[in-house]
Amino acid sequence: MKKLLLSLITTLLIFSCKEESKKEIVQEDPVAKIIEGIIVPEFPDKTFNIKDFGAVNDGKTDNTNAIKEAIKACTNTGGGKVIIPKGKYLTGPIHLKSNINLHLEEGAEVLFTKDKKAYLPVVHTSYEGVELMNYSPLIYAYKQKNIAVTGKGVFNGQAGKKNWWPWCGAERYGHKEGAPQQKDSINLPTLRKMNEAGTPVAERVFGEGHHLRPTFFEPFECENILVQGVTFTNAPFWVMHPIKSTNITVDGVTVSSHGPNNDGCDPEYSKNVYIKNCLFDTGDDCIAIKSGRNDDGRRVNIPSENIVVENCEMKDGHGGVVMGSEISAGVRNVYVRNCKMDSPNLERAIRIKTNTLRGGFVENVFVKNIEVGQVKEAFLKINTHYGIYANQEGNYMPSIKNIHIEDVKVDNGGKYGILIRGRKANPVKNITFKNVTIKKAKMPMLVEHAEPIQFTNTTINGAKY
Structure with missing residues (x-):
């Protein structure tokens, strides 16, 4: 009997040691620890189709208000999925709210307007590592929690040699000598001086009359962010720019954008970021x-x-x-x-x-x-x-x-x-x-x-x- 008890105790100790060893191995893997610690947002099982709010998929009708109202209705019921179905939808900037999954169905293309006034009023954003008040990013979230952009559709910023890109100042991107550009004294030089002087961000007001391009997708001071499956193309500036944000998952995203400063994904002041299964074909x-x-x-x-x-x-x-x-x-x-x-x-x-x-x-x-x-x-x-x-x-x-x-x-x-x-x-x-x-x-x-x-x-x- 004593031998049997001793054998059982020995077996339990060996099993316990093996389990502890496994735990130690997991704990010692910093990548696994980071990935396991990232919160991927989940959403209520409710859907809001932008067509039910008046959206028209002809590529010409302004759907800014329809998308805004769909997001608002979804928010008012506690969150869920805002669906953009197949077709071409013209819109101004999209501002996401907490607990919203903006979902592009296959065959959906969101065309962002070339009317720069649509990106006003200015919002708290950043340009090349310096905070300022500027044109709204095309897709923007400010101090929100649990947000996503998913699906198999395309976000088309419609930037090009006649829209946004010439402001970089390079002839190959459509800039013509004497035309406004970001290096003009009222633009980057002024922002640099504000940086050095410690000017409060609220007083760093740019936007209309200035020539600093907006980012494409920017969650600013957000938590629990998912970008999955979608394609970004023809970006004005940086494509994905999570700033001061935590728990960011970018999965299966395609960036196909060859404009000036068209970085694919630029996490800034951000923590716990997982970028996987993506294709980057970029201009920067x-x-x-x-x-x-x-x-x-x-x-x-x-x-x-x-x-x-x-x-x-x-x-x-x-x-x-x-x-x-x-x-x-x-x-x-x-x-x-x-x-x-x-x-x-x-x-x-x-x-x-x-x-x-x-x-x-x-x-x-x-x-x-x-x-x-x-x-x-x-x-x-x-x-x-x-x-x-x-x-x-x-x-x-x-x-x-x-x-x-x-x-x-x-x-x-x-x-x-x-x-x-x-x-x-x-x-x-x-x-x-x-x-x-x-x-x-x-x-x-x-x-x-x-x-x-x-x-x-x-x-x-x-x-x-």
Whole structure:
């Protein structure tokens, strides 16, 4: 009997230890912990079809009020799904409310009006890392909870060489010499001065008479956000820009937009972000993680953190996954895995950019299982001298450390396999490469002011490091 009891106790102890070991393994996986902690919004089982509120799918009728009334009715009953059925619907900006799932059925296309006055009155938003009052984003939510944009339809910003894009000031995007643009003194220069002076955001009023383009989808100070299945095209500016928000899921989204500054997804001052199964075919960075520009970033002081990017395809864009250049509040805990990047126009796969005016920090970046077909400049570029020739020097020394690259194959490495330009006063620290193969790089690497890279089973142009 004693032997039987001892055997049972031993078995229970072994089982208990195994279970505790499993728990420890789960707890030690930071990616699983981030994903499990993200709240994905759920909605009441109620539907509100915009056609029941007077919407017309002819691509010409203004449906702004019909969509607004459908959202209002849904909100008044506690939330649910606002349906945009098959067809073309012209509208002004859409403002989401808590507990609303804006759902585009397959074959639905939302066309955002080219009438800029429709995006007034101005709202609290941001431009290149600086908060201001400006034209409303095309899809906007301010201080809301549990919101979603889902479905298989298309959001068409209708930006182009005759609408929004010329304001960037580049001839290739339709700007004509002498026409208004964002670099005019009343626009970006004024906003930069307001940033430096600490002007209250309520007094940074732009909009009509100014030329700063709105973002496409912007949840501002929101919680529990889902963007799933939809396509964004012809964006005026940045496409998805969650700012000061938490618990963000971007799943199966297609961004096909080649305008100026058409970044695919730019989490800023945001926490707990999961970007998966997406296709990025963009005119600028595919994903750019940000945290404010200069004094504004330091004023807000909210790092972007706990960001997972996986199973995505970066078809075109300036960078695959980028941190910066608006990075003054810092970025940490970024995980990029199981992604494919391939384009003759893709300049860098992984990029970190800052300077001593932006300052900030980047730490704990883990890149694993990435397939890169072709990049123009470098697979990895870390640059702490970003914009040095445009008077971008200041007194805020950036810090970059703990960048880990593992299981990566690059078929055509471009100009450099690895390009790192740190600072003598604060070198880039703790960069590791494990099981990495980079082929056809014109120069294997150029590294300045960085601790020696730790290589394990890594080859560049056939040479072992």
